[in-house]
Amino acid sequence: MAKQKYYVVWKGVKPGVYDSWAECEKQIKGFDSALYKSFESSETATLAFKSPPHHFLNKPKTSKDNQQDKTAKPIVPSLSVDAACAGNPGKMEYQGVDTASKQLIFHQGPFQLGTNNIGEFLALVHALALCKQKDWKYPIYTDSATAMAWLRNKKAKTKLEKNSKNEELFILVERAETWLKSNTWENKVLKWDTDNWGEVPADFGRK
8 A cells, every 4th residue: 555645835826735646736737837745744744835845855946046035035923033052051041022023022041051952942832832822823933943843843852961950941841842742833933044134033142
């Protein structure tokens, strides 16, 4: 029996995720410069659909593509999140802001003996939970590929060791993982394009 595949159509009649080739083909047949790809799992396909297609396609970016990337702008309204850590591990804090105005939406910390990756992960989950509570459908930007991967797996794969000083932080991580496993969300989580847009608006400015 053939293994189930899922098809992402980034550019076609109706972009989306499809669970059969027949449905995918309807979206791309006769469509000029259609962009699509098959994936082994629904979760991976859903994440891919929320990301730029060139992250998954082997097609090299042309000079025209590069020009489009440079002129593209962040989606607004949206939220942006970031974390800062003095040392690794060290004193860590994270926050979320309105992307356009940089108005502070939430801030947590500092926490003792944390890591930047944990902060980025907690910031993303905090933003998702807040958006669900407020019924905000805004996209959420992060500059952390690691945090996005942890979010996708619903698990913080940290190597940080738990001790009495960071016990509170690990409680928050466990709560975040539990929330991810028991909730769904409509918000797109997007990678901030630092090369073309500069630092993410939630950046703490301590580099």
